[in-house]
Amino acid sequence: MIIKNYMSSECLTLKPNSTLAQARELMETRRVRQLPVVDAENRLVGILSKRDIYAASVSVLSKNYEREKKLIESHISVEEIMTRDVRTVSPNDDLASAALTLQEMRVGALPVVEDGKLIGIISNTDFLGIAVMLLEK
Numbered sequence: 001m002i003i004k005n006y007m008s009s010e011c012l013t014l015k016p017n018s019t020l021a022q023a024r025e026l027m028e029t030r031r032v033r034q035l036p037v038v039d040a041e042n043r044l045v046g047i048l049s050k051r052d053i054y055a056a057s058v059s060v061l062s063k064n065y066e067r068e069k070k071l072i073e074s075h076i077s078v079e080e081i082m083t084r085d086v087r088t089v090s091p092n093d094d095l096a097s098a099a100l101t102l103q104e105m106r107v108g109a110l111p112v113v114e115d116g117k118l119i120g121i122i123s124n125t126d127f128l129g130i131a132v133m134l135l136e137k
Contacts, residue, residue, distance in 0.1 A: 003098055004091035006130055007112050007120040013038045016045060016079035020056060021070065023048055023078055034109045034123070037082050042117045046082035049108065056081045088113040089122065099127055 012030055014023055014037045023035060027050055037046040056076060058068040088111045089098050098110055102124060109123035 001095040002091070003089055003093050003095055003112055003122055004120075006095060006126055007091065007122040008126060009120040011036060011111075011118060011121045013042075013118065014048060014078050015039075016077065016082070018078045020053055020073040020076045020078065020081070024053055024073060027053075034107075034121075036086075036111045036118050036121060037078055038118050044086060044088065044111050044113055044118045046079065046084045047086045047109070047111060048078050048082045052081050052083065086111060090114055091119060095130070098122055102127070 012026060012032060012035055014026070014035045016037055016039065018037075026035065027033065034047055034049040036044055037048055039045050053073075056072070058065060058072055062068050087101060087105060087107070089101070091112055091114055102108070102110060109121050111118055112120040112122060
């Protein structure tokens with residue numbers, strides 16, 4: 001089993017200069033937890049997770065939480081907090097190896113890169129779907 005047969009090729013992305021507010025909105029409306037960050041040539045330059053946004057956000061205990069959150073998230077760019085050293089996989093990599101990498105690294109997704117360009121993503125959700133498919137056989 002190889003990654004290209006199970007990855008999500010319809011991959012939402014961000015640009016490095018996108019704001020955290022834009023990232024949060026995209027994650028909430030499209031119900032994803034991580035977004036690859038690509039440059040103008042679609043080369044992967046980082047990845048942003050909901051966890052990254054929460055870590056950079058104001059505390060919910062703040063007296064003016066909503067106002068401060070909007071202010072901070074509209075002024076911080078994705079490139080300021082994204083993870084830059086991203087572990088990637090290629091479309092012909094073994095699926096089991098990718099699953100082990102996700103588990104060992106404790107991350108939710110691995111970008112799929114070919115010839116230096118982002119072509120998809122494989123996530124915990126994809127692996128859950130694979131598990132369901134195998135269990136139903």
